Amino acid sequence: MVDRVIAACDGAAKGNPGPAGWAYVVADGAAVPQRWESGALGHSTNNIGELTALQQLLTATDPGVPLEVRLDSTYTRDAVTKWLAGWKRNGWKTAAGKPVANQELIQRIDALLDGRDVTFVYVPAHQVDGDPLNAIADKAASDAARTQQGAAGTAADLPEPDPQSAAAAPAKARRPARTATKPAGGSSRTLAARFAGTCPCGRAYPKGETITKVGSGWGHPECAKG
Numbered sequence: 001m002v003d004r005v006i007a008a009c010d011g012a013a014k015g016n017p018g019p020a021g022w023a024y025v026v027a028d029g030a031a032v033p034q035r036w037e038s039g040a041l042g043h044s045t046n047n048i049g050e051l052t053a054l055q056q057l058l059t060a061t062d063p064g065v066p067l068e069v070r071l072d073s074t075y076t077r078d079a080v081t082k083w084l085a086g087w088k089r090n091g092w093k094t095a096a097g098k099p100v101a102n103q104e105l106i107q108r109i110d111a112l113l114d115g116r117d118v119t120f121v122y123v124p125a126h127q128v129d130g131d132p133l134n135a136i137a138d139k140a141a142s143d144a145a146r147t148q149q150g151a152a153g154t155a156a157d158l159p160e161p162d163p164q165s166a167a168a169a170p171a172k173a174r175r176p177a178r179t180a181t182k183p184a185g186g187s188s189r190t191l192a193a194r195f196a197g198t199c200p201c202g203r204a205y206p207k208g209e210t211i212t213k214v215g216s217g218w219g220h221p222e223c224a225k226g
Contacts (some may be wrong), residue, residue: 004068008058009024010023011073018043021150190210191211193209
């Protein structure tokens with residue numbers, strides 16, 4: 001029997017509003033990814049993408065199994081953990097008396113949460129040492145928004161998140177070993193690989209190894225010089 005499922009969900013909109021998408025990744029109780037799915041939303045907003053991702057995740061998981069949801073949207077987290085009860089008491093009006101935005105989506109999520117054991121965990125996005133599941137969901141949602149095509153798969157074909165430069169992370173999250181640098185012989189930045197991968201030369205590199213941009217991908221700094 002499965003004791004707990006850990007998952008992450010994310011939404012994206014290129015322009016906000018703009019081409020949008022959603023995605024989720026479902027892992028086991030040890031946070032090892034098992035399956036993922038993404039979908040396109042046409043022209044929409046980031047918030048709708050985030051809410052749709054949560055709705056799709058709740059629909060795709062067993063309501064009888066405790067679920068931990070990792071997400072980087074404080075709006076989605078607060079909508080379902082802080083504001084929902086008040087909106088329902090007020091007839092789906094905000095404290096200012098205005099209709100709640102994205103009401104139909106939130107009502108569907110509310111129905112899916114009924115009677116379930118769900119814990120929401122906020123994780124910062126786009127961090128060098130960020131949550132791996134969130135990074136996968138972010139990449140899948142971004143790809144769906146960009147291509148306007150949905151996709152799905154298993155642990156064998158997870159979307160590969162783009163490496164994050166330490167320069168893009170808040171100062172408190174930086175580590176000296178992961179600070180972006182420039183090699184002495186060139187202008188390309190290097191960084192520590194957030195995930196294991198394969199260089200365009202065909203050789204693999206492990207998580208934590210120094211990599212740089214090689215063509216359209218990432219790989220060994222020496223391969224970039226060729």
